[in-house]
Amino acid sequence: MIYSDKTIDLINAAEDLAYSLSQSETGQAYRLAKQARANSRQAQDVIRDFNRIKEEYELVQRFGRYHPDYQTITKKVHEIKRALDLQEEVAQFKKAEKQLETLLGQVSLVLAGQVSPQIKVPTGNPFFDQGCAGGCSTGGSCSCSG
Structure with a gap:
């Protein structure tokens, strides 16, 4: 691929955006929570x-269900998963991770929307996906234009 000046400018802008995201309050909170965990x-x-x-x-x-340890192991999985979810540093990390995911979803929607409103962005967040805000994947069954 031959890079034009516009392509290089676009790559530089993407790097600047990535740096801005990593230095944002949300990005820093994520890194701190990850380090604390x-x-x-x-x-x-x-x-x-x-x-x-x-x-x-x-x-x-x-x-x-036919395995002799099915009930025991299943119960242990639920207990340890609960302990994991309630562990303070893990809970804080999950919260920070979700906030960063939300921010990245919002940025993705803005970028895709600038190119074309028909671009589907799988944000994984029903808040953004509802009303066909770029994430509809129902093939139009939700009465959207996409």
């Missing part, structure tokens, strides 16, 4: 326990 011994213990139980669960799932 990584530095928390308690969080790492719960994550390790969850991953171990998840592997056991995946083995049991091959046989489903």
Whole structure:
């Protein structure tokens, strides 16, 4: 591919946008929460326990309800998942991650909308997807024009 001046300017603008996003309040909160989760011994213990139980669960799932440990492992998975969700650093990280995902979804919608209103942007967020705000994938069954 031969790069024109416009292509290089576009790449530079994208890099500037990425830098601005990473330096934003949301980007910084995400990085801090990720670092706090990584530095928390308690969080790492719960994550390790969850991953171990998840592997056991995946083995049991091959046989489903017919596996002799199905009930026990399923109960353990739910208990450790709850402990993981309630662990402070993990909960803060998930919150920051969701906020960053929302911001990136909003930016994606703006960028796509500037090119064409028909571009579908899978934001993964029903708030943005409703009303065909760029994320409709129903093929028009929602009465949108897309």
